[in-house]
Amino acid sequence: MEINKFFPEIHGNFGFGCMRLPMVQNKVDYVEFTKMADTFINAGFNYFDTAHGYIGGQSETAIGDCVASRYSRDKFLLTNKLTDPYFKKQEDIRPFFMQQLAWCKVDYFDFYLMHAQNRNNYEKYKRCKAYETAYEFKKEGLIKHLGLSFHDKADVLDMILTEHPEIEIVQIQFNYADYEDASVESRKVYEVCEKHDKPVLVMEPVKGGSLVNLPPEADKILRGLNGGSNASYAIRFAASFPKMAVVLSGMSNMEQMTDNISAMKDFMPLDEKEMDAVHKVCDIFRSMNLIPCTSCRYCIEENECPKGIRIPDMFSSLNAHEAFHNWNTTFYYKNVITGNGHGKASDCIRCGKCEKVCPQHLEIRNLLTKVASIFE
Numbered sequence: 001m002e003i004n005k006f007f008p009e010i011h012g013n014f015g016f017g018c019m020r021l022p023m024v025q026n027k028v029d030y031v032e033f034t035k036m037a038d039t040f041i042n043a044g045f046n047y048f049d050t051a052h053g054y055i056g057g058q059s060e061t062a063i064g065d066c067v068a069s070r071y072s073r074d075k076f077l078l079t080n081k082l083t084d085p086y087f088k089k090q091e092d093i094r095p096f097f098m099q100q101l102a103w104c105k106v107d108y109f110d111f112y113l114m115h116a117q118n119r120n121n122y123e124k125y126k127r128c129k130a131y132e133t134a135y136e137f138k139k140e141g142l143i144k145h146l147g148l149s150f151h152d153k154a155d156v157l158d159m160i161l162t163e164h165p166e167i168e169i170v171q172i173q174f175n176y177a178d179y180e181d182a183s184v185e186s187r188k189v190y191e192v193c194e195k196h197d198k199p200v201l202v203m204e205p206v207k208g209g210s211l212v213n214l215p216p217e218a219d220k221i222l223r224g225l226n227g228g229s230n231a232s233y234a235i236r237f238a239a240s241f242p243k244m245a246v247v248l249s250g251m252s253n254m255e256q257m258t259d260n261i262s263a264m265k266d267f268m269p270l271d272e273k274e275m276d277a278v279h280k281v282c283d284i285f286r287s288m289n290l291i292p293c294t295s296c297r298y299c300i301e302e303n304e305c306p307k308g309i310r311i312p313d314m315f316s317s318l319n320a321h322e323a324f325h326n327w328n329t330t331f332y333y334k335n336v337i338t339g340n341g342h343g344k345a346s347d348c349i350r351c352g353k354c355e356k357v358c359p360q361h362l363e364i365r366n367l368l369t370k371v372a373s374i375f376e
Contacts, residue, residue: 005245009077012045013244013246015201016037017203018062019054043261048077053085053115060100061103080100082114084124111144131146131164147201149172161192161196162196170198171200175206175234175238177207184292184360194243199245202238202239206231237270295313298358299311299354305353306353314345345368
């Protein structure tokens with residue numbers, strides 16, 4: 001395994017994103033997560049990523065119980081984030097940060113990111129002196145490296161990095177489907193990182209699973225290559241660019257862990273034939289006009305929908321309907337709305353709370369109208 005060219009303390013260029021951990025009855029499955037963490041570390045990797053909003057706070061405590069309590073601190077690196085809903089003024093930041101350390105059962109974070117920065121919430125971070133406060137944490141040894149994660153257009157990132165040259169690393173959404181997407185601007189955002197000479201952390205390399213379960217025509221193209229999984233091509237695509245320090249994968253079972261490790265332990269960039277196949281898959285996606293939802297669940301976890309509408313699951317059902325036209329897509333939609341407090345798409349009161357926190361800037365209210373028209 002090669003030494004990370006940007007941060008020697010990072011082993012390899014692959015990270016464990018703890019946003020989609022294995023679950024049993026709405027609780028993190030500690031037995032399965034422990035096995036996955038052990039497999040990850042035993043394979044030579046050491047980079048874990050979390051945030052307080054992930055799984056309603058369970059991600060942090062699971063890391064504390066299953067990783068930090070079982071390994072010496074030099075065996076793993078941990079990234080956490082300062083997330084918008086959890087502070088209102090500068091004075092709130094330090095108590096929240098110290099609680100994050102306690103939840104994760106660590107004395108410091110290796111990386112601490114200003115979370116999900118965009119044009120709107122950046123103004124709040126400036127007003128609350130969040131960057132300056134985090135930099136004080138670094139001076140105190142409570143964090144090793146200061147960074148940000150980003151969900152907006154390239155010009156906004158350029159503005160932030162110009163105003164905060166002390167930022168050491170940037171986490172961006174980057175995958176082959178979003179590379180030229182006008183709403184995400186993966187390529188342009190990456191080029192801003194190059195301009196400012198900032199190493200990059202990649203989130204959503206498989207686009208919330210959309211690049212794993214491909215439409216039949218697209219799947220056939222990748223099956224015609226050398227036998228790698230659909231996920232492996234997506235992750236290797238993201239890692240093939242020169243500024244990529246770590247590609248994160250949000251793994252939720254051992255099968256995903258094993259497959260990702262096999263692709264990244266002895267990493268090789270995509271060759272010309274593989275890159276050409278990926279471009280053909282992109283052409284198919286563009287022709288289908290699917291909803292670019294990554295199932296991050298910000299719309300329902302960090303900003304509870306007042307009607308209990310399971311928005312990402314509904315969009316997944318709609319995409320499946322558009323891609324596969326199977327009879328069972330309606331069946332899956334019925335599963336989505338089954339349960340106490342789960343609203344139908346037509347129950348949307350158009351309050352707009354979901355759209356304010358959507359990293360993909362989706363017109364969720366209008367899309368729910370489309371969901372209702374198809375399935376209801």
